Amino acid sequence: MRKRLADRETPEIERYELFERPGYRFALDRRDFLRFSTTGLMVVLSAPALSAMQESGRRGRGQSQPRQIQAWLHIDEEGLVHVFTGKAEVGQNIRTSLAQAVCDELTVPLDSVKLVMGDTDLTPYDRGTFGSRTTPVMAPQLRRMAAAARRMLLARAAEKFEAPLDALSVVDGQVRRRDSEDSASFGELTKGSRLSREVSEEEPIKNPRDWTVSGRSAAKVAGESFVTGKHRYTSDLELPGMLHGKVLRPPAVGATLSSLDSSALEEMQGVKLVRDDGFVGVVALDSRTAERAIRAIRAEWKLQPNQPNSRSIFEYLKSHPSESGGWRVRPPHVVGSVENALAAAEETLESSYTVAYIAHAPLEPRAAVARWEEGKLTVWTGTQRPFGVRGELAEAFRIPEEKVRVIMPDTGSGYGGKHTGEAAIEAARLAKAAGKPVKLVWTREEEFRWAYFRPAGVIEVKSGVSKDGRLLAWEFHNYNSGSSSIRTLYEVENQTIQFHAADSPLRQGSYRALAATANTFARETHMDELANRIGKDPLEFRLQNLKEPRLRAVLERAAKEFDWGTKKTGQGIGFGLACGFEKGGYVATCAEVSADSPEDIRIRRVVAAFECGAVVNPKHLENQVEGAIVQGIGGALFEAIEFKDGKIVSDRFSRYRVPRFSDTPKLEVHLIDRQDLPSAGAGEAPIIAIAPAIGNALFSATGKRLRSLPLQNSV
Amino acid sequence: MTLLVVNGARVEVQAEPGENLLWVLREKLGLTGAKYGCGEGQCGACTVLVEGRPRRSCITPLSQVEDRKIVTIEGLAKEDALHPVQQAFLEADALQCGYCTPGMILSALALLESNPNPGDEDILDAMEGNICRCGTYPRIKAAIQKAGANMGGAVE
Numbered sequence: 090m091r092k093r094l095a096d097r098e099t100p101e102i103e104r105y106e107l108f109e110r111p112g113y114r115f116a117l118d119r120r121d122f123l124r125f126s127t128t129g130l131m132v133v134l135s136a137p138a139l140s141a142m143q144e145s146g147r148r149g150r151g152q153s154q155p156r157q158i159q160a161w162l163h164i165d166e167e168g169l170v171h172v173f174t175g176k177a178e179v180g181q182n183i184r185t186s187l188a189q190a191v192c193d194e195l196t197v198p199l200d201s202v203k204l205v206m207g208d209t210d211l212t213p214y215d216r217g218t219f220g221s222r223t224t225p226v227m228a229p230q231l232r233r234m235a236a237a238a239r240r241m242l243l244a245r246a247a248e249k250f251e252a253p254l255d256a257l258s259v260v261d262g263q264v265r266r267r268d269s270e271d272s273a274s275f276g277e278l279t280k281g282s283r284l285s286r287e288v289s290e291e292e293p294i295k296n297p298r299d300w301t302v303s304g305r306s307a308a309k310v311a312g313e314s315f316v317t318g319k320h321r322y323t324s325d326l327e328l329p330g331m332l333h334g335k336v337l338r339p340p341a342v343g344a345t346l347s348s349l350d351s352s353a354l355e356e357m358q359g360v361k362l363v364r365d366d367g368f369v370g371v372v373a374l375d376s377r378t379a380e381r382a383i384r385a386i387r388a389e390w391k392l393q394p395n396q397p398n399s400r401s402i403f404e405y406l407k408s409h410p411s412e413s414g415g416w417r418v419r420p421p422h423v424v425g426s427v428e429n430a431l432a433a434a435e436e437t438l439e440s441s442y443t444v445a446y447i448a449h450a451p452l453e454p455r456a457a458v459a460r461w462e463e464g465k466l467t468v469w470t471g472t473q474r475p476f477g478v479r480g481e482l483a484e485a486f487r488i489p490e491e492k493v494r495v496i497m498p499d500t501g502s503g504y505g506g507k508h509t510g511e512a513a514i515e516a517a518r519l520a521k522a523a524g525k526p527v528k529l530v531w532t533r534e535e536e537f538r539w540a541y542f543r544p545a546g547v548i549e550v551k552s553g554v555s556k557d558g559r560l561l562a563w564e565f566h567n568y569n570s571g572s573s574s575i576r577t578l579y580e581v582e583n584q585t586i587q588f589h590a591a592d593s594p595l596r597q598g599s600y601r602a603l604a605a606t607a608n609t610f611a612r613e614t615h616m617d618e619l620a621n622r623i624g625k626d627p628l629e630f631r632l633q634n635l636k637e638p639r640l641r642a643v644l645e646r647a648a649k650e651f652d653w654g655t656k657k658t659g660q661g662i663g664f665g666l667a668c669g670f671e672k673g674g675y676v677a678t679c680a681e682v683s684a685d686s687p688e689d690i691r692i693r694r695v696v697a698a699f700e701c702g703a704v705v706n707p708k709h710l711e712n713q714v715e716g717a718i719v720q721g722i723g724g725a726l727f728e729a730i731e732f733k734d735g736k737i738v739s740d741r742f743s744r745y746r747v748p749r750f751s752d753t754p755k756l757e758v759h760l761i762d763r764q765d766l767p768s769a770g771a772g773e774a775p776i777i778a779i780a781p782a783i784g785n786a787l788f789s790a791t792g793k794r795l796r797s798l799p800l801q802n803s804v
Numbered sequence: 805m806t807l808l809v810v811n812g813a814r815v816e817v818q819a820e821p822g823e824n825l826l827w828v829l830r831e832k833l834g835l836t837g838a839k840y841g842c843g844e845g846q847c848g849a850c851t852v853l854v855e856g857r858p859r860r861s862c863i864t865p866l867s868q869v870e871d872r873k874i875v876t877i878e879g880l881a882k883e884d885a886l887h888p889v890q891q892a893f894l895e896a897d898a899l900q901c902g903y904c905t906p907g908m909i910l911s912a913l914a915l916l917e918s919n920p921n922p923g924d925e926d927i928l929d930a931m932e933g934n935i936c937r938c939g940t941y942p943r944i945k946a947a948i949q950k951a952g953a954n955m956g957g958a959v960e
Contacts (some may be wrong), residue, residue, distance in 0.1 A: 123889025180938050308894065316890040316909060318837020318877035325836035375831055377823065408894030451938045452841050452849055452903040501839075501903030502937055533842040635905025708897050712943060716900060742846035742935065750931045753941040 099122075130164040130241060130275075130284040132234040153512060158213045160227070162191070162234040164242075168276035170195065170202045170261050172231055175215025176223050177207040177473050178499040180509070181772045183223045184711045185310045189705060190228040192302040193295055196236035197262040197275070199307055200654055206476045207497030217474035217598060219505060221672040221770025224705060228768065233292035241286055245278045258793075266522045277754065297703035297764040304397060304764075306708035315420075322501050323471045324530045325454040325587070331458070332528040333376040334519035335383040336600065337369035338539060341735030342595060343393030346359045353385035362386075363522040369513065376530070395593050398733040403443050403547045406569040406591040422576060425583035430562035434553025436622055437562075441549045442611040444570055444798040445729035446542040446595055453501020454536040457516035460526040466493045470513040471500030478510030485514045486521070504720070505599035506540055537740040542730055543600030544593060546570020548611035553583075558625050560634040565612070569593060571604025574671045577612055579634040595732065601717070602773040605671035606724065610798055613667035613781035618794060627666060628653050639700055642761060643677040644668045646698035650759050651679035662693075663790025667781035673769025674701040678718065678778035680754075682786040687804040692722060692754040700761035701769040705759060710771050714758045717775035723748045725780035727801045806866050810835070811879030821867035825859070826850045828866055830848070837877035837906045838869060841935070848934030851907035852876045858914045860933070877906035880913070889913050892951035900938035908934050912948045920952045 134160050149606035163171045172191055178184045188202045195202075205211050206220075215227075239259055241511050246264035247254050248273050257264055265272040297304065314320040339346070351362050354386035359374040360382045362541065369386070374713040431437050457470035460542040466486065472478045475495040483490040500507065512529050520527035533541070546569040553562035560581040567575055600606075620630035628648050634639055648654075648666060657665055668677035681694040699714050725744045731738040784795050797803040807831050808818045812834065817832050829835040829852070839860050841849030845860035852861045853875040854868075859860045880887040886894070891920050908931070915922055915930035922930070936944065 154941050180899075182900065284878065301924035306897075309899070312894045312899075313886065313890075315905050316877075316886065316893050317881050317898055318835075318906045319834065320902060322903065323903065325830075325842065327834070377827055377831075450937060452901070452935065453839070454841075460932060500901065502901035503922075506938070528840065533844075533847075616831075652838065706810050712897050712900060715942055719941060720937065741844055742842045745842055747935060747937065748941075749935060750945070753939075753945075756942050 105512045112155060115768025125360040128279065128281060128283055129166060130238060130279045131161065131283075132238045132241070133161045133285070133287045134159045134230050134234045135287055135289070138334050155276075159230050159392045159504060160213055162231070162235060164238060164240055164275050164598070166276050166280045167696045168197075168201060168274050170197060170275075171597065172202060172234075173212045174227055174231065175207060175209075175212040175474060175476060177218040177229055177469075177497050179473060179503040180501075181220065181223075181307055181713065182706070183218070183227075184306055184499065185709060186224065186303070186705045187228055187231055188310055189303040189307050190232050190258045191235040194232045194301045195239050196259040196301075199302060199310075201262055201674065204310075208494070209475050209479045209496075210494040214476050217477055217508060219508065219772045220474055221674070224768050224770040225673060227303065228705070229294060230290075232288065232294040236294050237286055237288040237337065238291050240274055241284055242278050246273055248719075249273060249278070265362045267756075291671065297768070301527040303705045304703065304707075306706055309709070321498060322453055322456070323458060323469050323498050324453060324528075326458045326469055326528065328458060328460060330372060331526040331528055332372040332519075332523050333379045333381040334370055334372050334516055334527045335376075336515050336529070337386055337388060338535060339382055339390050340457045341392055341734050342737075343396065344390040346388060347391045348389040350387040353387070354382055357382055357385065361523060363507075363519050365518060368515075368518060370519050371727070372519050372525075372527055376528075379423050387690035393735055396735045398446065399731045402545050402594070403588035403596065405512065406545065407547055409592045411590045411592040415454065419572065419588060420588035421585055423585050423617070427562045427564045427583045427585045427798055430583035431551065431553045431564075434561045435556045436619075437551070437553045438615070438619055438622055439549075439619060440552045440615055440796060441547065442796045443548070444546050444607040445802070446545040446597065446732075447539065447600070447724050447728045448537055448542055448730055449506025449600060450536065450742075451502040451504060451506055452744065454531040454533060455540065456528070456530040457512040457739065458526060458528045459513065459516035459520040461517075463523055464488070464492060466517055467496065468494070468517055469496045469498060469509055470510065470512045470516075471503070472497055472510055472513070473503045473505070473507050474509075477508065478513050481510040482513060482517055486517065504601040505603070509541070511539065517686055533742065534740045537745060541596040541598035543724070544597040544604070546604065546607050548607060550611055550615045552615060552619060554619050554623060557625060558623055558630050558633050559618075567604065567608060567611075568609040574605035574608045574669060578637045578640050578670055579616070579631070580636055581634070594735075597732070602671055602776045605669065605773070605777045606721070607798070609667065609669035609671075609777040610780045610784070613669065613778065614784050614794075614796060617665070617781070617785040621788070626654060631668065640668055640670055640677075643675045643698040643700050646759055646761060647677035647679050647696055650695040650698065650757060653679060661790055663786040663788065665782045665787070665789055666780040667785060669774075669777045671774040671777050674699065674771055674774025676775050676778045678782040680779070680782040680786040682783060682790055684787055684790045689800060690726065690787065690804070692726075692752070693756045694757075695782070696757045697775065697778070698759045698760070698761060699771070699775050700763055701771045703764045703768045704760055705768050707732070707762075710760060711758050713771045714775040715756055716780050717772070718747035719753055720749050721776040721779035722752055724798060725800060727784050727799045729799050729802060805815060806870050808869060808874060809871065811876060819866055822865050824862055825852070825866060825869055825874075826861035829861060830948050835878050837943070839906065840902055844934070844941040846933070848907040848911060849904050849953070851934065853908045853910055853914055855885045856917060858911045869941065875910070877910060880909070888954045889916065889947070889951040892954060896939050896943045896947035896950060898943035898947040900940055904934060904936045908944055912944070912951065915948065916952050918924040920954060920955060922948065922952060926952070928939075
């Protein structure tokens with residue numbers, strides 16, 4: 090049953106986001122949140138535990154299941170609205186979009202709503218901020234609470250004014266009586282009283298067409314604190330008596346410590362060595378001393394021999410299947426008979442594609458500040474899963490989760506790379522030994538070497554097509570990179586599609602849009618190859634085999650805005666397009682490239698059309714789409730982790746190229762606002778179509794088909 | 805003891821002359837607006853102005869900035885009024901996570917002080933050393949051009 094639900098009703102969440110054990114989901118005690126408010130108005134949203142676990146906002150089966158609190162909202166006597174959610178802000182601007190949602194329902198100005206986020210003692214449990222789930226799931230939940238609060242305030246005002254409900258309206262944080270001058274602010278209505286209510290998922294909320302705050306480009310909440318440098322990221326925090334920590338790292342993946350000489354530390358003032366099994370670290374009065382101390386340690390390591398490298402990795406992944414990765418092995422998706430269809434097809438094609446490991450390289454590296462007080466651990470850290478990290482800490486120190494508090498300051502980005510709590514655990518271990526708070530900030534090299542990567546992978550595609558361009562057979566095998574967006578939305582009667590888990594020699598995990606980038610690259614490159622084989626225009630060929638109206642709409646829009654088909658290719662100039670669907674978002678991307686020589690590839694212009702339902706904040710959405718495309722250019726053209734003998738060679742920005750100003754093309758984003766559809770998240774899907782669009786454009790410019798990401802490595 | 809002039813104030817710092825300016829600003833002076841991003845002068849998150857020119861504070865030894873005027877992001881806004889470049893970044897929504905923003909703003913300010921109407925190439929030249937992993941480059945470019953226009957060429 091769960092499988093069926095998961096398959097059919099939720100966008101696929103990939104194994105990298107599910108492999109960790111399910112966290113405890115203790116329902117919070119009412120007194121836990123009521124202590125924040127002696128008076129005022131409190132609304133709590135609870136949902137059946139099954140639904141909460143799947144984070145889907147659907148009703149569970151039967152009402153007998155334990156209910157779990159999802160979020161709560163409080164209005165104080167000043168009329169200030171506090172909304173509590175376990176989601177985390179990493180630059181995607183949900184602090185703004187969620188506040189907009191609350192304002193719509195409550196009819197208050199934006200600056201009277203404050204979101205309290207990602208603090209495990211203050212906010213309800215949340216599995217994490219990933220999978221583009223905040224907008225489709227958390228936003229409606231907050232809306233329900235806010236809508237319930239508005240109804241409560243109206244009822245209260247009706248009582249106060251002795252007026253019927255339909256004589257009242259809510260304007261800018263005030264309930265007004267239409268037939269007189271009477272009005273009361275939310276603060277006045279809640280003053281001295283304790284109103285509380287639990288709402289369910291049936292609470293009616295506004296239709297996007299009736300939004301007044303969402304659907305508009307509200308400015309980034311707390312934007313000023315960022316442009317003035319006042320915002321405190323984890324790495325900027327300082328606690329009284331705080332020490333600075335550093336951890337000894339092995340030279341390569343799989344290396345084990347064989348000997349350690351720390352005698353040099355004895356002469357260093359205020360430095361303390363912390364050793365716990367394989368963990369070796371130091372604390373010092375300042376971070377420079379901690380760095381010097383860690384360098385002064387003489388360590389010998391036993392290296393793990395015979396590891397694959399960045400050249401041999403693709404053969405390795407294909408020849409090292411994994412059944413033990415902790416995720417469920419899915420059977421292939423089979424429709425019809427690919428074998429028969431291939432035998433009957435007039436044209437067939439077989440190609441293999443690869444994608445390299447790449448790094449998230451968030452500009453703020455992992456960091457944590459840890460403090461122990463009377464057996465209770467508090468850790469400030471930048472993570473997309475504060476509650477997950479709380480679980481990791483509880484497990485690492487064998488203490489109950491109630492003894493751990495994780496606080497997540499708005500963070501210097503993540504892109505799926507900050508799901509885990511390495512720095513938090515390390516800082517906590519050092520703080521425990523030191524008996525004082527400890528701050529630990531990873532260096533850029535540590536971030537490149539010891540965080541996790543977007544998986545490398547191999548994708549093999551076989552296809553058959555009729556001479557007039559009808560897709561007949563589609564066989565698609567993905568080794569290791571993942572199953573997100575592995576299915577095709579093109580109409581094809583005979584399909585075999587399968588993901589094959591492999592044993593990755595490098596640590597791998599979630600990355601913005603997961604494997605949708607790899608799968609869309611392979612699928613959309615292959616579609617281009619097929620179009621070329623039968624001599625059809627790539628746009629026409631796609632549309633011929635595509636019924637899905639939302640995908641057609643973005644494809645047609647992008648092509649129109651790009652003036653597809655009106656300009657001549659050749660002389661080193663080429664045009665390419667690609668489209669795809671992921672996590673509720675539909676994207677089509679057209680690219681114009683120039684390739685005067687293999688070393689001089691330039692992306693001259695990119696036009697993207699994107700649709701993810703009703704648009705919540707046009708400016709922020711446009712920013713997300715642009716940012717995804719710019720970031721995607723890195724993985725498309727030049728980003729790749731080079732590794733050898735377990736050593737990450739590309740371990741700094743001078744050895745790992747990320748997109749810069751000069752890599753940014755002329756970029757046009759066209760948003761399709763579908764107010765008739767629920768909003769989906771937008772942080773991920775827009776990244777998936779840029780790589781194949783560029784690759785297809787390079788083919789049109791040079792006649793050379795590139796089948797490996799990054800494309801520049803295969804030129 | 806090294807004498808620094810930071811955001812108009814003279815401060816004495818007890819640190820080795822070879823220590824990097826970023827560390828001194830952040831840990832000794834509590835000015836955390838300049839960020840650590842790479843430690844090799846590659847990403848620009850640590851950018852500050854020294855005598856009006858952008859410097860990567862993570863690879864700038866203290867000895868090179870003794871008695872010279874240093875401006876950090878904390879020194880831009882005057883009381884409650886944002887600097888026009890800060891204002892333009894907000895208006896253009898030229899940030900997402902904001903971690904690169906202080907460095908971007910200071911690099912942009914240095915550019916605008918020498919060239920109030922920068923073209924695309926000027927912006928590339930001046931800003932290529934600043935990385936934004938969120939990919940807001942087109943917006944930063946727009947913010948720079950807008951700030952230049954707002955400052956009307958009369959940049960101090």
